[in-house]
Amino acid sequence: MKIGGAHYRTIWPDGDGVRVIDQTRLPFAFEAVLLQTCSDATKAIRDMIVRGAPLIGATAAWGVALAMRADASDASLDSALRELGATRPTAVNLRWALERMANALRTLPVGRRNETATLEAMRICDEDVECCRAIGFHGLLLLRDIAQRKGHVNILTHCNAGWLATVDFGTALSTVYQAHDSGIDLHVWVDETRPRNQGASLTAFELGAHGVKHTIIADNAGGHYMQHGQVDMVIVGTDRVAANGDVANKIGTYLKALAAYDNVVPFYVALPSSTIDWTIDDGLRGIPIEERNPREVTHIQGLLADGSMAEMQVTAPGSAAANPAFDVTPARLVTGFITERGLCAANADGLRSLFPELSA
Numbered sequence: 001m002k003i004g005g006a007h008y009r010t011i012w013p014d015g016d017g018v019r020v021i022d023q024t025r026l027p028f029a030f031e032a033v034l035l036q037t038c039s040d041a042t043k044a045i046r047d048m049i050v051r052g053a054p055l056i057g058a059t060a061a062w063g064v065a066l067a068m069r070a071d072a073s074d075a076s077l078d079s080a081l082r083e084l085g086a087t088r089p090t091a092v093n094l095r096w097a098l099e100r101m102a103n104a105l106r107t108l109p110v111g112r113r114n115e116t117a118t119l120e121a122m123r124i125c126d127e128d129v130e131c132c133r134a135i136g137f138h139g140l141l142l143l144r145d146i147a148q149r150k151g152h153v154n155i156l157t158h159c160n161a162g163w164l165a166t167v168d169f170g171t172a173l174s175t176v177y178q179a180h181d182s183g184i185d186l187h188v189w190v191d192e193t194r195p196r197n198q199g200a201s202l203t204a205f206e207l208g209a210h211g212v213k214h215t216i217i218a219d220n221a222g223g224h225y226m227q228h229g230q231v232d233m234v235i236v237g238t239d240r241v242a243a244n245g246d247v248a249n250k251i252g253t254y255l256k257a258l259a260a261y262d263n264v265v266p267f268y269v270a271l272p273s274s275t276i277d278w279t280i281d282d283g284l285r286g287i288p289i290e291e292r293n294p295r296e297v298t299h300i301q302g303l304l305a306d307g308s309m310a311e312m313q314v315t316a317p318g319s320a321a322a323n324p325a326f327d328v329t330p331a332r333l334v335t336g337f338i339t340e341r342g343l344c345a346a347n348a349d350g351l352r353s354l355f356p357e358l359s360a
C-alpha cells in the first residue's frame, strides 16, 4: 500500500528488530515503531499498536523469531509461545501462526532455530500478502458483476479489514482496491465501529490514501441505507470462521448481517484460510469472545483543535459499561466467503470444497 508515494507493508524487518505501523496513532500520525524483543511484540498486539487477525498472526510469528534471536532454547520458545498466545483470544490467526512457528522450530537443534524462525516469519508475511491479493481478485469479479448491471457499486464495510489489518492489501478492502484500480465506479459506506473506531480512523484513512470514495457513517446507519437501496453489497473481514461457517468479527457485524438479510443485500465475508478454525463446529458456542476494558466505551479519544490528542468521557458518571469486542454472525446470514482460492458457500461443505487438505 502506498502512503505519500512510498510503498509500505504493515510489518517489515529492520536491523535487529521488526518495524510496525503504530495504529493507535492513526489517522492523525503515521509512525513506525521498532519491536526488538518478544515482549515488544506481545505488547504491540495486546495494546493494539497492531490489530486485525492476519497482522496479529504475522506479528506473533515475528515475536517468536525475536525470542529465538535472544535465546533459542526450549524454555525460551515455550515462554514466547505462552506469552504471545495470551495476548488476544478471538483472532485464530494468532494460534495458527504460533503453531506454525512451533512446528518449524521444535524439532530443530537450538543452533539452527534463529535463522529458521526469521525465514518462517518472513514466509508467513509473504504468504499473507499473496492470499490477500488473491482474495481481492476473486472479490473483484463479484463487484464487476454489480457494476456491469448498475454502472456503479455501493459497498458497506464494518471495522477495518484493509491493508492495516493484514501485511498488505487487506481482505475485504483488497476487493475494493482491485475494483477501484480496474476502473469500477464505487463508493464505500464506512461504519465508524465504536468503541475503538477502526472504521472511522483506519478504514477511512486507508480508503482516502488510495483515492476511494467513501463516507463514514454512525454504526446504526447501515440498515437505513440498505432500506433505501443504497447498499449493493456488504463485505467484512473476520477474526475466526468456525468449520460450520459461523463468522466472528468486530462487534456489530451481526446486526449488519441481519439488516442485510432483511433487505436482500448480499453479505460477503473475506478471509484467508489461516482464519478458519477447523476445530470448532459451532461458532456461536465455540468461539471465545474478547471482553475489553469498559473504558473504551465510556471514553473516546480524539484530536483537539490545537492538534494535541485528548481523551474524554462520554457517558453518565457512575454508569456501568460492557465491552464485548466481537460477535458471531451465524453462517445462514452469510451469502458467501471470498477466500484466496475463490468463492464458496458459508457452510462446512463450502469450506471443505475449497480446502480439502486442511479440513481432513
Ligand code: MRU
Residues within 6 Å of the ligand: 051, 052, 053, 054, 091, 158, 159, 160, 161, 162, 165, 166, 170, 171, 172, 198, 236, 237, 238, 239, 249, 250, 325
Ligand atoms: O479488534 P481488532 O481491531 O483487532 O478487530 C479487527 C477486526 O475485527 C477485523 O475486521 C478482522 O480482524 C478482519 S481483518 C482482515
